[in-house]
Amino acid sequence: MITLLLILIPLLLGSAFLLNSKQESSKIVNIGTGFTLLIAFVYIAGFIQYNAGQVANLDLKAAWLPSLNINFHIGWDGLGAVMMGLTATLVPIIMYSLKSFEYENKSKLIGLILLTQSALFGVFAAKDIFVFYFFFELALIPVYIIANFWGGKDASKVTFKMLVYTIFGSLLMLVAFIVLYMRGQSSDIESIKVTISLVPKVIQYFAFWAFLIAFMIKMPVFPLHTWQPDAYSKSPTPATMLLSGLLSKMGVFGLLRILVPFSPFALESYALMVSVLGIIGLIYGSIIAIQQDSMKRLIAYSSFAHMGIMAAAVMTASVEGIQGAIFQMVAHGFNVVGLFYIAKLIADRTGLRELSALGGLSQKAPKLAVMFMIILLGSVALPLTNGFIGEFLMLKSIFDFNNILGIVAGLSIILGAVYMLRFFQKTIFGDLNAKNEQIADLTSTEMWVLVPIAIVVLVTGLFPSLILEISEPFANALSNITK
Known part of the structure; x- marks a missing residue:
């Protein structure tokens, strides 16, 4: 029942906010944030049961299309628990950030935003392919509307x-x-x-490529990334936070939930090629990020580079690659949301988005x-921060898989720092310019974000064991499938 509540509560509340025709209260964001915190407490209640081994209580299977043997089946495992936790904690932060804009x-x-959260819970809890597909598609619609109607030129x-x-x-999938x-x-x-395991090899290979293309687009991974930089830079900050912090993770999640377990034989043939594409994207995205003058485009290419190394891992x-990718999804989700929020604060305070026109903000905004x-x-x-754990595990897994790829992937540490x-x-x-001299420091609202x-x-x-212990059983089971 708790799993269903995680989907239904934001769905119903989101629908109520959309239908609200009254004049908006100045406290509307506080109300929305309060509801997302309520949803977070529902997740905590579910996690307590999951951690106590009461997984059956979190599983729901009901007839959807009984004549076709298609069921509405949702539940928890280590991967889903981590990703639903990421959703439950990031959405209140994104929601509260609206007070700044x-x-x-x-x-x-x-x-x-609440409808997006509902769909994300559905994706991460799905145990039926058509339930997964339904929520996978549904998650994009509200973010598309946000990006379209609140976006820039x-x-x-x-x-x-x-x-x-x-x-x-998605249609291929x-x-x-x-x-x-x-x-x-x-x-x-x-x-x-x-x-x-019983179908002809040609179907296995077709399924592998159909899933791979769908998830590579969603992440995105080179060469299916061309939509991302413009979408991230032109979209309003709430949409960019949702896209980079959560929706891109559906692609990595799809690789782990669908592609690897469904295509273990095809994986043997194409894993090296896909890993090479991921590392190309990692290096290419990092180099392009170094050249950017726009804050949002720099963060966009940085995010693209991170997706490449996750795909390769x-x-x-x-086990190390799977654990590293799961941990990095969480780390990157928080980091990229924070970076886009900071970029928006700087742009709003100064009216500038270009790095070449900025400088000296520490003098006025410590x-x-x-x-x-x-x-x-x-x-x-940096060691002892969240980004180190996932990156270390992923680089180790790639190096063990292919020494040359591992060495090339290791360049990401240098390029990312640059x-x-x-x-x-x-x-x-640097020096303050005239437009930066009156910049205000963070408000209490912004500090709460x-x-x-x-x-x-x-x-x-x-x-790191706070996350790694949750996902370890899933990582071990998935790794064994491919052996």
């Missing part, structure tokens, strides 16, 4: 490109799902793991400088 129709915006063109890319990949369902007459994820199908530094250190994988420290130096240090992120950066870096 001036947007019209905030009630509608809050409603769309040319937002409609950019978001339409994002929509076309994603729909193309749907065709593969239908083929596998028809072969086994079951849409249950565990049943299809058996079905896939998953392709190794090792609290901003400190929060920025903590989140940045997590992004560059573009992130350049970002910090260009904004925080950034301090929790900074705490996560440090706490999960110091105590």
Whole structure:
């Protein structure tokens, strides 16, 4: 029942906010944040049961299309528990950040964020391929609306490109799902793991490529990334936070939940090629990020680079690679949300978005400088921060898989430090210009957004077992499938 509540509560509340026709209260964001905190407490109640081994209580299976043996089946495992936890904690932060921004129709915006949260819970809890597909598609719709109607110039063109890319990949995935369902007459994820071993190799290879393209677009991974930089830079900050912090993780989640367990044989043939594409994206994205003058585009290419190394790590199908990718999804989710929020604060205070026009902000905004530094250190994988654990595990798995790829992937440590420290130096240090002289430091509202992120950066870096112990059983089981 708790799993269903995680989907239904934000769905119903989001619908209520969308239908709200009354004049918006100045406290509308507080109300929305309060509801997301309530949802977080529901997740905690579910996690307590999961941690106590009462997994059956969190499993719900009801007839959806009984004549076709298709069920609405949701539940928890180690991977889902981590990703639902990320959703339950990040969405309140994103919601509360709306207090810092001036947007019209905030009630509608809050409603769309809640609908996105509902769909994300559905994706991460799905145990049926058609339930997974339904929520996978549903999650994009409210974010597309946010990006389109609250975005900047040319937002409609950019978001339409994002929509076309994603729909193309999703349709391929749907065709593969239908083929596998028809072969086994079951849409249950565990049943299809058996079905896939009995179908001809040509179907296995088709399913692998259909899933791979769908999830590579969603992450994105080179060369299916061209929609991402414009979408991230043109979208309003709430949409960018949702896209980079949570929706991109559906792609990595799909690799772990669907592609690897459904295609163990095809993985043997194509894992190296996909890993090479991931590392190309990692290096390419890092180099392009170094050259960016726009804050948002720099963070966008940084996010793209991180997705590349996650894809390569998953392709190794090792315990270290799987654990590293899961941990990095959480770390990157918090870090990138914090970075986009800081970029928005700087842009709003100065009216500038170009690094070349900024500088010296630490002289007037020391609290901003400190929060920025903590989140940045997590992004560059400094030891004892959240970024280090996932990056170390992923690099180890890639090196064990292929020494040359591992050495090349290791360049990400240097390149990441270059573009992130350049970002910090260009904004925080140097001389103040006329537009920066009157910049205000962080308000208490803004601190309430950034301090929790900074705490996560440090706490999960110091105590990685908080996440790794949850996902370890899943990582071990998935790695064994491919052996």
